Amino acid sequence: MLLKVYNSLTRKKEVFVPLNPPYVGIYVCGPTVSGESHLGHTRPYITFDVLFRYLTYLGYKVRYVRNITDAGHFEEEGREAEDKISTKATLEKLEPMELVQKYTNLFHWAMSQLNNLAPSIEPTATGHIVEQIEMIKKIIADGYAYESNGSVYFDVEKYNTDYSAKNQPYGILSGRVLEDQVESTRALDNQAEKHNKSDFALWKNAPPEHIMRWQSPWGEGFPGWHIECSAMSSKYLGDEFDIHGGGMDLQFPHHECEIAQSTVCNHKMPARFWMHNNMITINGKKMGKSYNNVIKLTELFSGNHPLLTQAYAPSTVRFFILQSQYRSQLDFGNEGLQASEKGLRRMMEAFEWLMAQNNIGSSEPTDDSLNEKVVKLVAEFDEFMNDDINTAKVIANIFELVPIINSIKDKHIAVHALSTDTVALLKKQLQHYIIDILGLQGSKSNHNNKLEGVLQLLINIRKEAKGRKDFVTSDKIRNELLALGVQLKDEKDGEISYTID
């Protein structure tokens, strides 16, 4: 069974074949750490985390490179006014690296909360100024860039003319035609420096007040926004690599520019597969500063935001995102998140119960059709993932297995209904998919022994109270624990289990 992914470049699903198996190189555009990560950042990093995990599961040796954009035109909100007041004290002045460090730390914290694996390499733009300058020099030498007032611009017109002849016009990825673009481009600063409006900056001259600046052959400045990804992807993955990913909003112009720069430099289309995740919307609108609807991750996890009726756990957010296919728009809302919260809990509880059992299944199963059904549902996990990473369908199948598991637990289905082989397969694949690939975490992962001991004590007291029909006491224990966020559940076998919010 072959993995197919949708390639934005060809606009169709294609069989994924690595350039140099068993190695796979993935580059994903990382965050700009001039501000706090928000809900919109979760989608690409969860999407490509799952891709990374799935490729690993398939046996590939994956190098996952995700950059940190820490160079550019940075200003911290609220800091500017303050700086003007106390310019004398060095410590009170805005130190660029301080800003960048702060938000990098926050980003890493959020990624680990969401259970995203760390990338194999996480290069920073500031750590690759030299590589970027070298690349720009090369592009100038090849005649595809020019200097203007201490800035360097890429000559899109020339590139388009020359490379259209090679069937790789500017706009090949996003389906744009350069001639159509020029007309509709609106006025921007420094347009006079450019030969054509469609040209983009490789290097920007830094105005005096700019906080980040490096020495270059063209004077003090900072790299253009697109060049870092070209420089770092080719450095760590080669001139041609397997997959380049990112949000749909980056397709144009960012990825288009990357293609142009890298192709001029390395004479190759940098990536063979371009994958783009769709956006998260809030009430149908893309999240963004201009819409005034940004929910920061700290706000999302704490519930401290006017649009939120409650806090949402990182695992809930991850699950919510994985319940849709990555190329679909996903509309965010309290109802949807609450549905995910409950669904995830039900799924995890069934899974955790199953994994703790050792005596389910029989060498002589009594229900062949159920056996077949389970085997089929499990086999489809791979099928769905191979069809452009359809996590939504995988999760739907898991939910079809949940009632089967719970029915075995509640003895509505006999323990020997399924074969031992089927049960073993089910356990193995659920473990692979829920934990290893989807990266979902159990609700009880933050247990500690002392708390468990205390709860067990209360559970025993409640059992005794129930035994002598002292329902006042048993209800008091149940209700007060519930108020604290601990829910007791009377199981069919007389045992009492619990979940903690």
Added chain:
RNA sequence: GGUCCUGUGGCCGAGUGGCUAGGCAGAGCUCUGCAAAAGCUUCCACAGCGGUUCGAAUCCGCUCGGGACCUCCA
């Protein structure tokens, strides 16, 4: 205005032309001291209008609605 995507039941979402994904919510039932949990059953769909087809949520056209991008904004 240009390019592209999209419109599925109360909400979120899958959907390869024929066999009503799934989750949450609602209703009923079973279990239960009561509840919760769990299980079973069930209600509610394919924006509108045409067309192709034996048959369309799925293909085509039109209308209406929504979204993304349009070069420094990450």
